[in-house]
Amino acid sequence: MIYVNGRLKLITIIILFLFSNAVKAQVPLIENAIDKLDSYKSFSYQYVYKQKEVFSDPLIINEKFVLLKVPEDKETGYFFKHENMFGDMKLPAIDLYKGKSLILLNLTDSTYDISKGQVQVFSGSLPGELNWIKTFLKKKPSAIIHLSDTVYNAINSYHLIINTKDTTINKEHLFVRIHLFINKLTGLPVGKVTRARTADFGKEATNYYTEESYFNYKINQDDINPDSFAIPAGFHPPKEKTKAEIILSTPLVAGTMAPDFTLHDTDGKKMSLAQMKGKIVLMDFFFIGCGACMRALAPLDRLHEKYKNKNFIMLSISDRDGKKSLAAFKKIQRIKNQMYPNGGDVTKLYHVTAGPTFYVIDPNGKIASVIIGYPDDFENKMSAIINKLLH
Numbered sequence: 380m381i382y383v384n385g386r387l388k389l390i391t392i393i394i395l396f397l398f399s400n401a402v403k404a405q406v407p408l409i410e411n412a413i414d415k416l417d418s419y420k421s422f423s424y425q426y427v428y429k430q431k432e433v434f435s436d437p438l439i440i441n442e443k444f445v446l447l448k449v450p451e452d453k454e455t456g457y458f459f460k461h462e463n464m465f466g467d468m469k470l471p472a473i474d475l476y477k478g479k480s481l482i483l484l485n486l487t488d489s490t491y492d493i494s495k496g497q498v499q500v501f502s503g504s505l506p507g508e509l510n511w512i513k514t515f516l517k518k519k520p521s522a523i524i525h526l527s528d529t530v531y532n533a534i535n536s537y538h539l540i541i542n543t544k545d546t547t548i549n550k551e552h553l554f555v556r557i558h559l560f561i562n563k564l565t566g567l568p569v570g571k572v573t574r575a576r577t578a579d580f581g582k583e584a585t586n587y588y589t590e591e592s593y594f595n596y597k598i599n600q601d602d603i604n605p606d607s608f609a610i611p612a613g614f615h616p617p618k619e620k621t622k623a624e625i626i627l628s629t630p631l632v633a634g635t636m637a638p639d640f641t642l643h644d645t646d647g648k649k650m651s652l653a654q655m656k657g658k659i660v661l662m663d664f665f666f667i668g669c670g671a672c673m674r675a676l677a678p679l680d681r682l683h684e685k686y687k688n689k690n691f692i693m694l695s696i697s698d699r700d701g702k703k704s705l706a707a708f709k710k711i712q713r714i715k716n717q718m719y720p721n722g723g724d725v726t727k728l729y730h731v732t733a734g735p736t737f738y739v740i741d742p743n744g745k746i747a748s749v750i751i752g753y754p755d756d757f758e759n760k761m762s763a764i765i766n767k768l769l770h
Contacts (some may be wrong), residue, residue, distance in 0.1 A: 413509045421447045421603040425595045431588040434707035440465040444504050455501040458608040477608040490617045531560040531570045582676040583712045630749045637740045638728045642719040645706040659691045660740040666699040669734040671753040678758040683716045696722035
């Protein structure tokens with residue numbers, strides 16, 4: 380028996396040793412890709428981003444990054460240009476970074492805006508994504524698996540899986556698995572597939588699938604220099620808004636009568652605001668895919684349950700989603716209040732320019748309060764507003 384136990388212990392030690400060495404052998408594939416990109420003075424690549432969700436139509440975005448290594452830049456280490464184009468866009472949206480701020484180009488009217496979103500945009504680039512994976516694996520080295528080599532988009536590739544999340548909550552298996560495909564010949568990524576079941580983007584667990592296919596790498600191009608990331612000649616800041624534009628982008632004022640409207644919910648039932656007179660109405664302007672809107676789902680559900688029998692009604696209105704996708708979203712997220720698709724006209728009527736936006740209408744049909752965005756104390760703040768109107 381002692382011999383058997385000793386043998387079992389030896390086998391266990393061997394397995395752990397082999398596993399440890401296997402993990403050590405896998406991480407360098409990612410590090411090598413990072414080092415290779417880091418060795419280039421400049422490089423560019425294109426990629427196609429595909430996103431599939433069970434409650435909405437597939438999203439396909441064609442993107443391109445051009446990067447120039449700038450070690451002295453403390454925020455990203457690069458100057459970069461990012462282009463993306465999707466849907467019925469005729470011209471791409473372009474982001475430029477040449478230190479300090481991100482420049483957002485609008486090609487339709489030759490204007491530009493300035494933001495501080497450079498770190499966020501860079502995080503979606505290959506250097507940004509690969510360094511995130513590398514940092515994650517330093518904390519959880521056992522989260523990586525090296526599968527058999529495979530063919531991805533007709534390219535012989537290493538196939539790695541990084542498990543960034545794997546847990547069970549209330550008997551629900553939640554996971555996020557990143558499949559990374561690296562060209563065996565060049566050592567550069569050719570694809571990244573993420574399969575997930577998570578509640579990170581809503582109230583209920585949902586399946587998600589994204590895929591990024593990388594191609595057309597160009598290395599150390601002579602025409603890539605700091606001037607490549609400057610604001611193009613002929614571009615200018617937007618003109619000052621007209622009085623009418625300012626009015627349309629300013630929320631309606633508390634104390635004024637709420638404009639009436641008519642919509643059909645996901646069941647096809649017709650509703651007008653006039654029908655709600657005598658009730659407290661919480662109007663939730665949102666759209667599927669809006670991060671802050673998704674974080675608001677659970678608090679909104681609790682508010683609905685708390686006040687549903689107290690002369691209160693909640694209406695969720697989307698200006699971007701059709702009946703089919705919103706009905707699927709409502710079912711999967713188990714949303715109890717009524718939801719209204721195709722609400723673009725109502726969104727304009729209430730001067731909504733960002734999601735989420737919340738209007739509270741008092742029993743007399745007047746606007747009682749407006750909240751733009753999703754503050755940390757949203758649920759408590761909204762409860763206080765409703766309680767005041769109830770008493």
